[in-house]
Amino acid sequence: LLLFKESEYQERLSRTKARMEEAGIEVLFSCHPANMNYLTGYDGWSFYVHQGVLVALDYDEPIWIGRGMDANAAKVTTYLSEDNIRAYADDYVHSPVGKHPIDYVADVIKEKGWEDKSIGLEMDQFYFTHRTYLVLEKHLPNATFKDANHLVAMVRQIKSKQEIEYMKRAGKIAEKVMQVGVDSVEVGERECDVAADIYHAQISGTKEYGGDYPAIVPLMPAGDGIDAPHLTWTERKYEENEPVILELSGCYNRYHAPMARTVYLGEPPERMIEISKAVIEGLNKTLDYIEPGITCEAVEEKWRDTLSESELVDASRLGYTFGLNYPPDWGEQTASMRPGDKTLLKPNMTFHLIPIIWEDDCGFELSAAIRVTEDGCEKFYDFPEKLFAK
């Protein structure tokens, strides 16, 4: 069931180890599900219990550590030898007897003789709780802990050929998904029934490429909640003359291709048409501007400039890196297109550019998921860029 060649995992590991050396980290404990997957292949909905992967400079393979019943999933989905799949017993889970899964992680660290090493931890990642830190600190008084919050995420930033291929497949799924969404939204339909059609398309995927669950549910603000981009659907029925935003992703082997479009149920107001034209033109001018070597903040500045011609203001970041991920986010957190972000664009970085323009009850959303190429950028999907009216 390996989704990449073992050599690709080896290559990821050596790039991770190089960053560890630079940062003075001898052992890395990574709890982020995307990092666990990236380093070992591990895939399973087990991230509601404590788990993680250990990487040590002086040790060949990563060590997967998780709950007993999930070790079987690790055997099926990772390239690791059985010795490096380590499982804790079930009484460590939400334990009534005072055991903590991270006790077991500390045991493995001690067993390997790493208890006095410099240990990297993802200090600000969900899935790395404060308690996790306290338990490690208690058991490993001679270790030095360093923040490795984005260490693996930085390695993930530049995608391999195979990863780009998976993201293109996610893009094919996204095209189908958005078409279903646009077709399905109708006055009188319940929001949940439209969401159900969208989900069906996401998970079924195409005939060639079966879908995986996106890290974010379909976001489809409408009506009263139109200016609340992260509201989910309700039982309410769509009404005449309301705008509906669809922010949806295709997902393939945990790789994403997010897309946003706006539908108006009726004859759109003149101002909305104006805004839509300004956004589409501005976004495409910005995409034309993108090339390796410029900074993330320069891209956002270009966007703000083109937008200012229409006197529109976008208060949120323009875009962010994305790729392999698990709930609650398909973003990578490492680079954003906005003032102050001096990240240099490089080939095979991947960004979701999603302007959010909303003035009271009038606005427009349309996004593009792109990869930086050798001399520009290209979109992961081909889908009409317009305000859909029906």
Add this chain to the structure above:
Amino acid sequence: LLLFKESEYQERLSRTKARMEEAGIEVLFSCHPANMNYLTGYDGWSFYVHQGVLVALDYDEPIWIGRGMDANAAKVTTYLSEDNIRAYADDYVHSPVGKHPIDYVADVIKEKGWEDKSIGLEMDQFYFTHRTYLVLEKHLPNATFKDANHLVAMVRQIKSKQEIEYMKRAGKIAEKVMQVGVDSVEVGERECDVAADIYHAQISGTKEYGGDYPAIVPLMPAGDGIDAPHLTWTERKYEENEPVILELSGCYNRYHAPMARTVYLGEPPERMIEISKAVIEGLNKTLDYIEPGITCEAVEEKWRDTLSESELVDASRLGYTFGLNYPPDWGEQTASMRPGDKTLLKPNMTFHLIPIIWEDDCGFELSAAIRVTEDGCEKFYDFPEKLFAK
């Protein structure tokens, strides 16, 4: 859009404050999305950025704190006055300029004069990172921090009449969902297409009750991964003579009703039929035994006793509390049916009992989601309890 009467939120708040007083906590900062929802009504897919709710003994309403663009969702979904919806600017999000959303939380705490109080934190909840703790500690040197890991979850344990009603509706959805799952699994079908049908049923719900997204995706181990309960689907096609486990939930207004059943694609092996009979009989004997006043561990002991007649062994906990929740878990983490858990059952506690019996490539899974009643327990759904063969 309030899903409960304001008086119910008030009542939850006063029970939360009572527990805070008992624990010597003057101010609570809760980041868990289910707790945020429980205390304020807040609902939105925004838990991929830092956010939370402050509750103080000397302050009437909770204070919602989140990202600017999500304040609109807070206005739509909570009962809070606008003063108590506080939003940080977008440059706090994955900030390139060194800002952290929790800086803003500390600012609000100081503004309210709570900087030298005893502050309760959910130390081992995902969504409460180690960095969150460090930032609070830095800004609030005169505060005392106490662990409030399960404080709100303990309040959530006993459901109100309206909550039970929502869970019953989730149960109605679960009946439909499992029927779709059992009907859809076929030799030659891709796993992802079956998952898509299941998702459609989950999200569409019934004609009366529109579906919400369950906190866990459809779990459907089969084939090589049959002993890995948290594997998700692939593009693979189902083959003859394989068992398929379906663990699926209905969800209504974020309240769940999880259900597991087993399907065999062909003529099931004799041993599997034996196991299925033992599990169904044992589970129902265990349910008959449940009543208020007995402990969680006594329920598990009863289960183990009935099972031992068939010489079967269940290595994992029998069940756990569940209800309102968000990804990655529909469980509440507060009580489990297993040795050492002395939680006393009370009316309107709700449990998912899910025995997992698997011997090499042969086994059976079937679960029940129940509420404890005044004198026993009742299931949230009515669905055939058998090994499905097709």
